[in-house]
Amino acid sequence: WSREQLEALPGLSLHDLMMMPIDRLRTFFARLEPKGQGHESEGEFQALKLLFEEITTRLKYLCDVGIGYLTLDRQSRTLSGGEVQRINLTTALGTSLVNTLFVLDEPSIGLHPRDIHRITEAMKRLRDAGNTLVVVEHDPAVMLAADRMIDMGPGPGEKGGQIVFDGSTHDLRSADTLTGAYLGGRKHVGMGFKRAVTDNTPRLVLEGACEHNLKNVSVEFPLQRLVCVTGVSGSGKSSLIQDILAPALLRHFGRATETPGHHERLLGADHLGDVVFVDQSPIGKTARSNPVSYVGAWDAIREIFAVSALAKQRGYTGSKFSFNSGDGRCPTCGGSGFEHVEMQFLSDVYLRCPDCDGKRYRPEILEVTIDRQAIGSVQPRALNVADVLELTVSEAAQLFANDRDVIRALQPIVDVGLEYVKLGQPVPTLSGGESQRLKLAGFLAEAAKGGSATRQGLAKKGTLFLFDEPTTGLHFDDIAKLMRALR
Structure with missing residues (x-):
């Protein structure tokens, strides 16, 4: 047989x-x-029938969740977040199991409202087949489809940890909780002041983009404005921003990047001073990095300890209070607070350091304390350096309210709604949405530092920030905080 034949x-x-x-x-x-040819056995014919049923059921389910436009040879790394999410859900929701408990963690992430309806229909089908679904969710459409609501609160972090409502969705609308206030329409995510786009507004122009499913599009982005790129899942948003615009701008500024997707030209990049792509990838793999060091507040806190009476008497400098270097840290764990035990065939284990009991420092360093009084409290608190790392951001913001350099770096973390994380929490333990907001807080803190370091007005080119679904995994109230921070 030849190839042509x-x-x-x-x-x-x-x-x-x-x-x-x-x-x-x-x-x-x-x-x-499936037709029996007569010469194969009945068993083979039944097996063929089963195969056909399996193929048609799976294809039907992929069409039901709205990704019938994809081809099977498409590489999974080129899919958008919403498409990946729906394929993952197909494996869970497309089963014919009964009397099973399904636990879904935010199935609506990355989905357009049109697609969420399809997901809720699939969940209802599973429920009607006799299964139980427990769903962690922020999306109102999924909330309203639920038979029962359990609302946790009343606030984030140390202010949470309680069940504040347990009942029907209808009753939640009138309940006195944050979720109830937003669902019942008593609270809204404020849109704030909008800046008009005129003919004189400088623009960034991308011409002839045709990567993946983009049909030779040309688009203008007005600068010094909040611009939102939206559309149904799989419509080409990620291809336009992540695969073409971000790499093309990074290359323009001489930074290492992947090859930009196919486009004819990019105009107006000269109006920009820098470009920052803030995605949901983890900030870093090292457990030594934490929120307080990421936004640059730790240097200021170390200096406060270095000027205390006992530190001066002993001749300690700011470097003595570092947990990453210097001889003030615990020699056993090297200042990380735990020991890393490598298991050959299992995942690695982290054990609390037996010498410093997780406090990171030598005993003599922990003897140095500072007194700080929170706003509204009667007694000042004596804190050593390990106690400060155990504080949440909101507690630290109250205690260090009068220390200008500290509060200037911590305030952005509060502004983006992460006031519940601990100052010393290892960065790899943050979720994707938290990492993205901490990155934003880092840029806000840098801007605040630059703004207050020089009182002189400098003519400076602006930075273009590109965000990938910054509201992922956020409650209505957190979205309101984030919108204020973005402005």
Whole structure:
């Protein structure tokens, strides 16, 4: 058989099937009937029938969640967040299990409101088959589809940890909780003051973008404004911003990046001083990094300890209070507070350091204390350096309210709604949404530092910030805080 003869045969090859969109593939299999040829056994015929049923069920489910336009040969790394989320849900929600408990953690992440309806329908189908679904969710559409609501609160971090409501969705609207206030329409995410876009507004222009499913689009982004790129899941938002615009700008500023997706040209980048792409990737793999050091507040706190009476008497400098270097840290764990035990075939184990009991420092360093009084409290608190790392951001903001350098760096963390994290919490333990907000707080803190270091007005080019779904995993109240921080 030559290749030409094989290609001339009727029907479709496996490669042809892989290149068909899933909805057309479903139609193709719906027309096919498994036929017994007579010479194979009944068992083989039944196995063939089972295979056909399995294929058609799975294809039907992929179409039900709205990704019938994808082809099977598409690489998974080129899919958008919403498409990946729906494929993951297909494996969970497309089963024919009964009397099973499904626990879903924010299934609506990265989905357009049109697609959320499809997901809730799939969940209801599972429920009607006799299963139980427990869903952690912030999206109102999924909340309203639930038979029962459990609201945790009343606030984040140390202000939370209680069940503040347990009842029907209808009753939650009138309940006296933060979630109830937003669902009942008594509170709203404020839109704030909007800056008009005029003909004189400087613009960034991207022409001829045609990566993945983009059809030779040209787009203008007005600068010094809050610009939102939206559309249904899989419509090309990520291709436009992540695959073309961000790499093209990073290359313009001479930074290492992947090859930008296909586009004709980029105009107006000269108006910008820098570009920052804030995505949901983890900030760093090192457990030594924590929120207080990330925003630059730790240097100021160390200096406060260094000027205390006992530190001066002993001749301690700010470097003595570092947990990353110097001889003030615990020699056993090197200032991390725990020992890393590598297990050969299991995941690594972290054990609390037996010498410093997780406090990171030598005993003589912990003898140095500072007195700080929170606003509204009667007694001042004596804190050593380990106590400060155990404070949450909101507690630290109250105690250090009069220390200008500290509060200037901590305030952005409060502004983006992360006031519940501890100052010494290792950065790798933060969720994707928290990492993204901490990155934003880092940039805000840098801007505040630059703004107050020089009182003189400098003509400076602005920075373009690119965010990838910054409201992922956020409650209505956190979205309101984030919107204020973005402005």
